[in-house]
Amino acid sequence: MIASGLNSMLPALAAMTATIRPGSIFGMPEQASTIAPHVDLLYDIITWISVFFFVLIVGVMGYFVIRYRRTSHVAYTDGPTHNTPLEVTWTVIPLILVIAIFFIGLQGYVHMTTPPENSYEIQVTGQRWFWTFNYPNGASETNVLHVPVGRPVKLVMRSDDVIHSVFIPAFRVKQDVVPGRRTQLWFEATRTGDFDLFCTEYCGTQHSQMVGRVLVYEPDEFEVVIEEAARWIDKVLDAKLHLAGTLLFNQCASCHTLDGSKLIAPSFKETYDLFVNGDTRTLADGTTVTVNEQYIRNSILDPLKEVVDTYPSSMPPGIGTQLGDRKVEAMVRFIMRLDETAPGGQLKEVTRAELAELGAEPEGE
Numbered sequence: 278m279i280a281s282g283l284n285s286m287l288p289a290l291a292a293m294t295a296t297i298r299p300g301s302i303f304g305m306p307e308q309a310s311t312i313a314p315h316v317d318l319l320y321d322i323i324t325w326i327s328v329f330f331f332v333l334i335v336g337v338m339g340y341f342v343i344r345y346r347r348t349s350h351v352a353y354t355d356g357p358t359h360n361t362p363l364e365v366t367w368t369v370i371p372l373i374l375v376i377a378i379f380f381i382g383l384q385g386y387v388h389m390t391t392p393p394e395n396s397y398e399i400q401v402t403g404q405r406w407f408w409t410f411n412y413p414n415g416a417s418e419t420n421v422l423h424v425p426v427g428r429p430v431k432l433v434m435r436s437d438d439v440i441h442s443v444f445i446p447a448f449r450v451k452q453d454v455v456p457g458r459r460t461q462l463w464f465e466a467t468r469t470g471d472f473d474l475f476c477t478e479y480c481g482t483q484h485s486q487m488v489g490r491v492l493v494y495e496p497d498e499f500e501v502v503i504e505e506a507a508r509w510i511d512k513v514l515d516a517k518l519h520l521a522g523t524l525l526f527n528q529c530a531s532c533h534t535l536d537g538s539k540l541i542a543p544s545f546k547e548t549y550d551l552f553v554n555g556d557t558r559t560l561a562d563g564t565t566v567t568v569n570e571q572y573i574r575n576s577i578l579d580p581l582k583e584v585v586d587t588y589p590s591s592m593p594p595g596i597g598t599q600l601g602d603r604k605v606e607a608m609v610r611f612i613m614r615l616d617e618t619a620p621g622g623q624l625k626e627v628t629r630a631e632l633a634e635l636g637a638e639p640e641g642e
């Protein structure tokens with residue numbers, strides 16, 4: 278097929294243009310996946326064609342403007358009407374160009390939409406306004422996508438609310454995440470590092486906060502990372518569970534703040550103050566409820582049940598299930614001890630390792 282013929286041609290072409298890439302001049306990000314050079318090649322081809330014709334057409338036009346400018350001794354004649362060879366030329370050459378562009382594009386498209394059989398599969402959920410990545414071993418990470426280098430990775434994606442879209446510029450991949458449908462996307466990272474991931478479909482007020490990172494590791498390091506990601510919360514000592522909340526807060530940060538300022542939900546500062554003073558909340562149905570541990574837990578486990586008055590009931594209903602019991606417990610304690618977990622509205626900095634230190638198995642085991 279034409280596509281397979283192009284297949285053998287493309288790497289050579291890519292190497293050729295690599296040194297004179299308009300992509301790199303016009304600010305394309307670094308290339309970090311196997312498909313990136315293909316995408317950039319097509320981009321470069323189209324850009325160079327545009328540059329060529331721009332210079333040619335504007336050049337000729339400029340020349341004609343000067344050469345045939347109106348002067349007093351020019352006699353008026355009828356303009357030219359028709360030139361068959363010229364018209365055939367300017368029809369056939371662009372036609373060949375766009376057909377070539379179509380086939381290079383088709384080839385890339387087919388490649389990008391067919392994940393290899395042995396791909397490593399990660400489940401992705403987009404919701405307002407964060408990403409959840411679930412791994413085969415049970416690990417669940419928010420806004421951080423861990424992947425191995427040199428191995429095809431397939432993202433199977435769904436949305437819990439509106440349309441979102443995953444975009445990883447350095448990998449040159451982008452795919453909509455649509456409610457009621459599974460979409461997929463695959464890539465193979467070519468080097469280790471830390472890359473941007475954006476939601477690139479406007480999905481509401483905090484859309485611009487719906488950003489993540491892609492961390493690419495060597496394969497053996499990757500295994501360690503996701504193994505750790507699956508088990509870190511179990512290793513946290515009970516006495517430090519409230520601090521584990523500082524590592525989970527990013528799942529709430531698009532709606533809740535820590536310093537009293539309002540996004541679309543009450544600030545945890547406000548919840549904390551009510552809790553400490555034993556005050557009550559007025560709910561949307563007119564009843565009041567005391568802000569105690571039980572209320573905070575219920576608010577996370579069943580957000581639609583006790584909705585705070587004047588706020589929309591837009592907290593994701595499935596968030597408790599997604600977190601799991603221990604992480605919910607961590608968040609409850611995190612809010613109840615906000616003076617320690619976020620003193621002055623600033624999230625206390627802790628690492629998973631620190632939290633596990635005391636909780637680790639007794640020494641000499």
Ligand code: HEC
Pocket residue numbers: 405406525526528529530531532533541542543544547548558572573574576577580581583584585588589590591592593596608612
């Ligand atoms: C998409 C936005 C959104 C996200 C994400 C979100 N919440 Fe909420 N949350 C709300 C809104 C809106 C309310 C107020 C209405 C209500 O009570 O449901 C609320 C209320 C609450 C309350 C009651 C607060 C009070 O002062 O009465 C708690 C507790 C809470 N959320 C915890 C969390 C935790 C913990 C997370 C993260 C794991 C989280 N929320 C993530 C939107 C969100």
Ligand SMILES: [Cu+2]
Pocket residue numbers: 403404406440441442476477478479480484487
């Ligand atoms: Cu989004």
